[in-house]
Amino acid sequence: MPACSANCGKNAILKRPKTGDALCKECFFEAFENEIHFTITRAKLFTPGSTVAVAASGGKDSTVLAYVLKLLNEKYGYNLKLVLLSIDEGITGYRDDSLETVKQNRDDYEMPLKIMSYKDLYGWTMDEIVAEVGRKNNCTFCGVFRRQALDRGAMLLKVNYLATGHNADDIAETVLMNILRGDLARLNRCTSIITDSGDGIPRVKPLKYTYEKEIVMYAYFRKLVYFSTECIFAPNAYRGHARVLLKDLEKVDPAVIMNIIQSGESLCVNETANMPTLMTCERCGYGSSQKICKACTLLEGLNRGLPRLGIGKSSKVKKLIEQDDLKRSAAGCCKSKNKSDCGNCACNKNEIKRDLSKAVEELKI
Amino acid sequence: MCSVGDDNLEEKTSKYMEPVPKFKLDDNKCNKCRASTPCIVLRGKDAYCQACFLSGTTHKFKAFLGKHRFVYPNDKVLVYHTEGHPSTSLLHFLRSGLDLSTPKKLRFEPIVIYIEDKIDLSSEERSDAAEFIRKQVEEYKFPLHYISLCDCVKKNNKVAECLVDDISKLSIGDNDKENLNQVLNSKANTTNKRDILKIYKKTILIEAAKHLGCKVVFTPELGIDIASQLLTNVSLGRGIHLALDVGICDNRDEDVKIVRPLRHFEIKELAMYNHFNRLEVVAKKEKLENIYSSVQSLMKNFVGGLQNNFPATITTIVRTGDKLAMEKSLEDNPRCVLCRGPQENRNEELTSAESTSFSHWVSTRSPQYSMTPVERYEKSLESFSVAGDSPYCFACERLSHDLVVS
Ligand SMILES: [Zn+2]
Ligand SMILES: [Zn+2]
Ligand SMILES: [Zn+2]
Ligand SMILES: [Zn+2]
Numbered sequence: 001m002p003a004c005s006a007n008c009g010k011n012a013i014l015k016r017p018k019t020g021d022a023l024c025k026e027c028f029f030e031a032f033e034n035e036i037h038f039t040i041t042r043a044k045l046f047t048p049g050s051t052v053a054v055a056a057s058g059g060k061d062s063t064v065l066a067y068v069l070k071l072l073n074e075k076y077g078y079n080l081k082l083v084l085l086s087i088d089e090g091i092t093g094y095r096d097d098s099l100e101t102v103k104q105n106r107d108d109y110e111m112p113l114k115i116m117s118y119k120d121l122y123g124w125t126m127d128e129i130v131a132e133v134g135r136k137n138n139c140t141f142c143g144v145f146r147r148q149a150l151d152r153g154a155m156l157l158k159v160n161y162l163a164t165g166h167n168a169d170d171i172a173e174t175v176l177m178n179i180l181r182g183d184l185a186r187l188n189r190c191t192s193i194i195t196d197s198g199d200g201i202p203r204v205k206p207l208k209y210t211y212e213k214e215i216v217m218y219a220y221f222r223k224l225v226y227f228s229t230e231c232i233f234a235p236n237a238y239r240g241h242a243r244v245l246l247k248d249l250e251k252v253d254p255a256v257i258m259n260i261i262q263s264g265e266s267l268c269v270n271e272t273a274n275m276p277t278l279m280t281c282e283r284c285g286y287g288s289s290q291k292i293c294k295a296c297t298l299l300e301g302l303n304r305g306l307p308r309l310g311i312g313k314s315s316k317v318k319k320l321i322e323q324d325d326l327k328r329s330a331a332g333c334c335k336s337k338n339k340s341d342c343g344n345c346a347c348n349k350n351e352i353k354r355d356l357s358k359a360v361e362e363l364k365i
Numbered sequence: 366m367c368s369v370g371d372d373n374l375e376e377k378t379s380k381y382m383e384p385v386p387k388f389k390l391d392d393n394k395c396n397k398c399r400a401s402t403p404c405i406v407l408r409g410k411d412a413y414c415q416a417c418f419l420s421g422t423t424h425k426f427k428a429f430l431g432k433h434r435f436v437y438p439n440d441k442v443l444v445y446h447t448e449g450h451p452s453t454s455l456l457h458f459l460r461s462g463l464d465l466s467t468p469k470k471l472r473f474e475p476i477v478i479y480i481e482d483k484i485d486l487s488s489e490e491r492s493d494a495a496e497f498i499r500k501q502v503e504e505y506k507f508p509l510h511y512i513s514l515c516d517c518v519k520k521n522n523k524v525a526e527c528l529v530d531d532i533s534k535l536s537i538g539d540n541d542k543e544n545l546n547q548v549l550n551s552k553a554n555t556t557n558k559r560d561i562l563k564i565y566k567k568t569i570l571i572e573a574a575k576h577l578g579c580k581v582v583f584t585p586e587l588g589i590d591i592a593s594q595l596l597t598n599v600s601l602g603r604g605i606h607l608a609l610d611v612g613i614c615d616n617r618d619e620d621v622k623i624v625r626p627l628r629h630f631e632i633k634e635l636a637m638y639n640h641f642n643r644l645e646v647v648a649k650k651e652k653l654e655n656i657y658s659s660v661q662s663l664m665k666n667f668v669g670g671l672q673n674n675f676p677a678t679i680t681t682i683v684r685t686g687d688k689l690a691m692e693k694s695l696e697d698n699p700r701c702v703l704c705r706g707p708q709e710n711r712n713e714e715l716t717s718a719e720s721t722s723f724s725h726w727v728s729t730r731s732p733q734y735s736m737t738p739v740e741r742y743e744k745s746l747e748s749f750s751v752a753g754d755s756p757y758c759f760a761c762e763r764l765s766h767d768l769v770v771s
Binding site: 006 | 598604720732
C-alpha cells in the first residue's frame with residue numbers, strides 16, 4: 001500500500017484522479033474540503049451575510065455540496081444562511097425516495113428545507129400535465145419546466161444565491177456537448193462558475209473543480225446518505241455522446257477533465273461570428289431565445305386548454321394564440337381549463353447512467 | 366448533478382442529431398446538371414456525375430483560397446506533402462490551377478516539403494516511401510525539399526541545417542526511433558509524445574518556410590483531421606490556441622502563415638477525385654493502434670464513428686473551429702517557448718489550471734497537526750503560488766516534464 005503523498009506517515013486509501021496524488025483518509029478529507037473553500041474564496045462566490053439556497057435533489061452531488069457548505073460555513077465563518085431547495089415535479093412515485101433523502105439531509109445538517117412543487121411554481125403538477133397532453137409530449141413540458149424550476153424557486157424564497165452541485169465532470173461534458181452541437185454561444189459561457197439566469201439571483205457552482213469520483217469517495221468515507229439514482233430523464237443525443245466520450249477520455253488520462261475545463265475557460269469566439277443573442281422572456285424574465293420563453297408558452301397553452309401550443313413550431317404560436325383569443329372573445333369564454341388525472345412522466349429510462357458503482361473500487365488502493 | 370434540464374434545447378429539431386438520410390435517386394440524374402447519370406453520392410444525399418463532381422471539387426478548393434486571400438501573386442507557398450489521397454489531390458489542384466490559361470489561373474509558386482518521420486517502419490520501407498514521393502512530386506514539376514524529423518530534433522531544431530534538396534542526402538537511420546525517444550522522457554505517454562512531435566513538425570514547417578522564402582504553408586488536413594484535432598486540443602487544455610491550431614489560418618508566427626486548404630473536404634471526395642483523374646497515390650503505411658493508447662487516436666475513432674451515423678458531425682465541429690478567434694488581450698503576452706502561442710493571463714480569475722495546482726499543492730504538503738485546521742489552511746495558502754514565471758503555456762507546461770532537452 002503506497003504512503004500518503006502528504007507524508008503524514010499513514011497509508012493512502014485513494015489515488016486522486018485530479019492530480020494523481022495518493023492520500024490517506026484524513027488528508028483526503030482536508031484536501032477535498034479546503035479545495036472547495038479555495039474555490040469559494042478565490043472566485044468570490046458569496047458575500048458574507050447572504051442567504052444561499054442549495055439545490056437539493058437527494059443525489060450525491062447535492063448531498064456533498066450541502067454537507068461541505070455547512071462545514072465550511074462554520075469552519076471559516078462565511079456567515080451564510082443555508083437553505084435546502086428541492087423541486088417536486090409531482091410525478092407519482094418518482095420523487096418519493098429522493099425527497100425522503102433530502103428530508104434526511106435537512107435533519108442531519110440542521111438546514112431548513114423548502115420543497116417547491118411544479119404546482120407551486122407553475123400551477124400544474126406533471127401528473128396533471130400528462131393528463132392534458134398525453135405521455136408522448138410530457139417530456140417536453142417536464143424538461144422545460146425543470147430548467148427554470150430552481151431559479152423560480154430561489155426567487156420565491158428571496159435568497160441571494162442559488163448553489164448547484166454541478167461537478168467537474170458535468171462541466172467538461174457540457175463543453176464537449178456544445179462543441180458537438182456547434183453551439184458557440186453556450187460554449188463561451190458554460191464554464192462560468194457564476195451565471196445569471198436573468199432574475200438577478202446568481203447561480204454558483206462550488207463543486208466546479210471537484211471530480212465526480214472524489215465526490216463519490218467523499219460521500220462514501222464520510223458515510224453521507226444519498227439517493228443513488230440521480231436522473232430518470234434521458235439526456236439529449238449530443239450530451240449522450242459527450243458523456244460516452246468523456247468516460248473514454250478519462251480512461252486514457254483522468255487529467256483530461258481539468259484540461260477540458262481549462263480549454264473552455266480560455267477559448268474565445270470570434271466577435272464577427274453571428275451568435276444567437278440570449279434574450280430574456282417578456283413575461284418571466286428568464287433567459288430565452290424567443291420573446292416569450294418556452295415555459296411561458298407551454299403554460300399559456302395549458303391554461304388556455306391548448307396543450308399542444310409550444311410543442312410544435314414556435315413560429316405558429318402567435319397565430320394560434322390570436323385565433324384562440326378571437327374564439328374566446330366571440331364566445332365570452334374564460335381563460336382557464338384544468339383537469340387532473342394521473343400518468344407518469346418517467347417515460348424515458350434509457351439514460352446512459354454514469355457508472356459510479358465502480359468508482360469507489362477503482363480509486364481504492 | 367443532473368444537467369439534463371439545463372440543456373436549453375428549445376426546438377425539437379436541435380435536440381436530435383440528424384441521422385444518415387435514406388438515399389434514393391429520384392430520376393437517376395446528376396443533382397447539378399440534371400442531365401448525366403450520377404456516379405458519386407456525397408453527404409449521403411447529393412448525387413453528381415463525374416464532370417460535375419470534378420469541377421465542383423476544384424471549385425471548392427479555389428473558392429477557399431479566393432475567399433480568404435492568404436496568398437498573393439508571385440508569393441512562394443510551402444506545401445507540406447505526405448502519403449495518401451489528400452496530399453495527392455492537393456498537388457493536382459495546384460498543378461492544374463497553375464497551368465490554366467484563363468483568368469482563374471493560380472499565380473503563386475509552390476515549393477514542396479517532405480518531412481521524413483516514419484520511425485515505426487524499417488529503414489528500407491522509409492527509403493522506398495521517400496523515393497515514391499520524389500517520383501510523384503517530380504511529375505508535378507514542383508521543387509522538393511526533404512527533412513528528417515529525427516535529424517532535426519537531434520540538432521535542436523536547427524531546420525536550415527537539416528533541410529536537403531537531394532534525396533541521397535536525406536538521413537534515414539536504423540536508430541532514429543531510439544534517438545527520437547531519447548529527447549523525450551521514457552515515461553512520457555503516447556498522447557504527450559504525439560503532441561510534442563506535432564509541435565516539432567509545425568516548427569519545422571515554419572522555419573523551413575522562412576528559409577525557403579515562403580510566406581504561407583499549405584498543410585493537407587481534411588475535415589476529420591481538423592475535427593479530431595479540435596477535440597484533442599480541447600482535451601489537452603489547448604483551448605486558448607484553438608483558433609490557431611485548428612482554425613482557418615495559424616498566424617502565430619509574424620512572417621509565415623499556416624493554412625489548411627483541405628479542411629472542408631472529406632476523404633471520399635478526394636479519393637474519388639484522384640480516381641477519376643487517374644492519379645497515382647503514394648500509399649500510407651501505418652501501424653494499427655489501440656484506440657485507448659492516446660487521446661489523439663481515441664478522438665479520431667470517436668469522430669469517425671459519429672460521422673458514420675450523423676453526417677453533420679464533422680462539418681459542425683469544423684465550422685466551430687472556423688468561428689474561434691485568438692483573444693485580443695493575450696496578443697502581447699509572453700510566448701510559450703514550445704508551441705510559440707501567447708501564454709495565458711495569470712493570477713486574474715480562478716482557472717482550472719490554478720485549481721489543479723492548488724489541489725496538487727495541498728495533496729503533497731505535510732499536515733502540521735500542531736496548528737488548528739484553519740491555521741493549517743492559511744499556511745498552505747500563503748506558500749501556494751501559481752507558477753508565475755513558467756516559460757510555457759498551460760498545455761506545454763504539462764508537456765515540458767516529458768522533454769529531456771528543452
Ligand atoms: Zn495523509
Ligand atoms: Zn417566460
Ligand atoms: Zn452533372
Ligand atoms: Zn505552449
